[in-house]
Amino acid sequence: MRILHVIRTLNPAWGGPVEGVRQFGSAVTRRGHHVEVACLDAPDAPWLKTFPLPVHAVGPALGVYGFAAHWAPWLREHVRNYDFVVMNGIWQYHSFGTWRVLRKLGVPYGIFPHGALDPWFKRTYPWKHVKKWLYWPWAEYRVLRDATAVLFTCEQEKLLARQSFWLYRCNELVVGYGTAVPAGGPAQQTEAFFSQFPELRGRRIALYIGRLHPRKGCDLVVDAFAAVLGADPSWRLVFAGPDQTGWKSELSRRAERAGISGRITWIPMLTGDAKWGGLRAAEFLFLPSHGENFSIVVAEALACGTPVLISDKVNIWREVQSANAGLVAMDDLEGSCSLLRAWSAMPEAERQAMRARTGECYRKYFEVGKAAQNLLDLAISATRHA
Numbered sequence: 001m002r003i004l005h006v007i008r009t010l011n012p013a014w015g016g017p018v019e020g021v022r023q024f025g026s027a028v029t030r031r032g033h034h035v036e037v038a039c040l041d042a043p044d045a046p047w048l049k050t051f052p053l054p055v056h057a058v059g060p061a062l063g064v065y066g067f068a069a070h071w072a073p074w075l076r077e078h079v080r081n082y083d084f085v086v087m088n089g090i091w092q093y094h095s096f097g098t099w100r101v102l103r104k105l106g107v108p109y110g111i112f113p114h115g116a117l118d119p120w121f122k123r124t125y126p127w128k129h130v131k132k133w134l135y136w137p138w139a140e141y142r143v144l145r146d147a148t149a150v151l152f153t154c155e156q157e158k159l160l161a162r163q164s165f166w167l168y169r170c171n172e173l174v175v176g177y178g179t180a181v182p183a184g185g186p187a188q189q190t191e192a193f194f195s196q197f198p199e200l201r202g203r204r205i206a207l208y209i210g211r212l213h214p215r216k217g218c219d220l221v222v223d224a225f226a227a228v229l230g231a232d233p234s235w236r237l238v239f240a241g242p243d244q245t246g247w248k249s250e251l252s253r254r255a256e257r258a259g260i261s262g263r264i265t266w267i268p269m270l271t272g273d274a275k276w277g278g279l280r281a282a283e284f285l286f287l288p289s290h291g292e293n294f295s296i297v298v299a300e301a302l303a304c305g306t307p308v309l310i311s312d313k314v315n316i317w318r319e320v321q322s323a324n325a326g327l328v329a330m331d332d333l334e335g336s337c338s339l340l341r342a343w344s345a346m347p348e349a350e351r352q353a354m355r356a357r358t359g360e361c362y363r364k365y366f367e368v369g370k371a372a373q374n375l376l377d378l379a380i381s382a383t384r385h386a
Contacts, residue, residue, distance in 0.1 A: 001033040001379055004082040008066050008094045010039050010055065011047050013242040013269060015211055016296040017088045017114045023179050023296075024086075025053045027372035036082070038075070040068045040094055066092045075101040084379035085109035086151075090116050090140050091132070099143040108148045108382035110173075110375070115293025117161035120215065120313070124290075129164075136165055144170040148382045151375070153177035153294035156315035160293075173378065176371035177294045181303050181362075182276040193277030197265060200281070203236040206340075207282035207306075209270065209297045210289075212243045217288040217311065217331055218251055224288070224336035226258035228344065233263075240267040240278060279304040283351075284326070284343060288336040289314055299366035302326075302358040307351070309339040316365070323361035325354060 005021045012018055025035040036054040040061035041047075048055050056078070061068045075098060079085065085102060087095050090113050102109050122129040132140075144150050150170040152158040158172050182189070194201050206229065208221050221237070229235040237260070239251075248266065255261040270278050279285065285301040285308045292298075292314040299316075301308050302325055310317055311331035320326045327342050329335035343351075 001028075001084065001376065001383070002082045003028060003033060003035045003084050003086060003376075003379055004079065005035065005037045005053075005086045005088060006094055006098050007037065007039050007088040008061065008092050009041050009045075010037065010051055011041070011045070012271065013211075013244070015241075016294065017112070019179070019296050020112070020114075020177060021088055022052060023368045024372050024375060027180070027368050028376055029053070031372070031376065033376065040066050040071065061093065064092075066094060068093065068097075071097045072101055076105070079105060079107055082107070083383045084148075086375070086379075087111040087143075087147075089114050090143065091135075095143050096139050099146065103146055108379075110149045110151045110378060110382075111144060111147045112151045112153070113144075113157075113161060113293070114153075115157060115291065115315075117164045118157075118291045118293060119160060119163040120291035122164050124215070133165070137167060141165070141167055141169075144168075147171065149173035149378055151175050151378075153371075154315050154319075156318070157293040160315070175374040175378065176365075177296065177299070178366040178368035178371050179296055179299045179303055180368050182300075184273060184276065186276075186280050186304075189273045189277035190280050191277065192273035193270075193275075193281050196274050197238075197267070200236055200238070200265060204232075204234050205236055205238055205278075205282040206284065206286050207238045207278060208240065208286050209275075209278070210241045210287065210295075212239065212241055212247045212251065213245055214247065215290050217290055217336070218247065219254060220288040220331070220333055220336040221286055222251055222254045222258065222260070222264075223333055224340055225263075225286075226255070226260045227333075228337050228340035230258065230260050230263070236263055236265060238265045238267065238278065238282070240270045240275075242269055276300075276304060279306050282306055284309050286339070287311070287314060288329075288331055288339070290331050292316075299362060302362040302366060305355050305358050307354045307358060309343060311335060319365040320361060323357055323364065325358045325361035 038056045040059035042060040043057040308326035
C-alpha cells in the first residue's frame, strides 16, 4: 500500500495532529507499507528537516484559511501514485482543495476531523459557528459525506460530532489513536530535562503540556494550583506549549494576582528527550480541558509512567478512569481543585500503584500499532472496492 497523509502544516506547535501523522506513518511503515506526507508548509520550513517520513511541501499557504495556488495542480499530477489518502483536519483549504481533486479522480480517502466538530465550539463561539454554517453545506459537509470514512479517535468524539450541524451525513469509523513508547533511556531523558531547567531539580512538578488556549483550561490550571498547592513551596507548575493566541500575558497576570508567579516555569515547547524527561519528572500531567477529541499528550504521559489529572471533557477519560491510571473531574474550578486535593491526600503507596497502572492503560488503549492497523485495514478495503 502507498498512503498519502495530507495536513495543513507539520509545525510541531500545531500539536496532536502533527504528532499523529508522525506516529501513524511510522507504524504503517513498520508494517511494510509506504507512507508520504503532503503539506502546505514552505519547502524551507525548518521543522521539515527532521520529520521522519518523505514530505512534499507545496506551500506556503496564505492566511488563516491556508489557500495555496499550487496545491490542486500538485495533487492532480501526483495523487494517482497513492492507493489511499488520509486528510488531517477540516475547515481549511487543504481538506476542501483535496476533496475537489479526489472526487474527480476517484481516489479513496479518509479524514480525521481531530475534534473540530466538537459542539464546544458552537457553544463558546456562536458567531463563528454562524460563519461556519455559511461554509458547511457547499464545502466541509461534502468533504465528509464523500469520504470512504470519517475517522474518529474514540467513541465519544464520534457521538459529539453529530451535535454540531443538523446537516450531517457520513460513514463514521472509530479507528483509535495513540503513540509509541519513547525510544531512549528514562534516566537519560530525565537528565536532559533537568539540564535545561536546573531550577526544577528536587521540586514536585505539576505539568501542563499543550497550546495555551482557552479551550485547554489553562486558566483553571493556574487558579487551581494557586488554591490547592500555592502554600506549599516544594511544588512548581510547568507550562510547556506555544502561545498561539497571545493568552500567556493574561495567564501571567492571573498568576501574579494569586501570588504564584515565581512558582511557574514557562516553556515555549518541549521536544525530544527533554519532552519525555519532563513527562517522567512530573508527578502528574494536569489537563482540565473543556474539550479534547483525544489528547495525544495524555497517551504520552501514560506511556512514560506518569498519572494524568484530567477533566471529563477529555474524550478518553473513561479509559483512564477504568484503568485507575489517573483522576477525573468536571472542567470547572471546583473540579480542577478536587483533582489536586485528591492527589495531595493520596498516600504515597497509592500514588506508586497508580503509576504502575499507567503502562497497562497505555498498552490496552493507546498503543499506536492497533490504531494504525485499523487505518491500514480501511485503506486496503477501500482499494479493493475502488
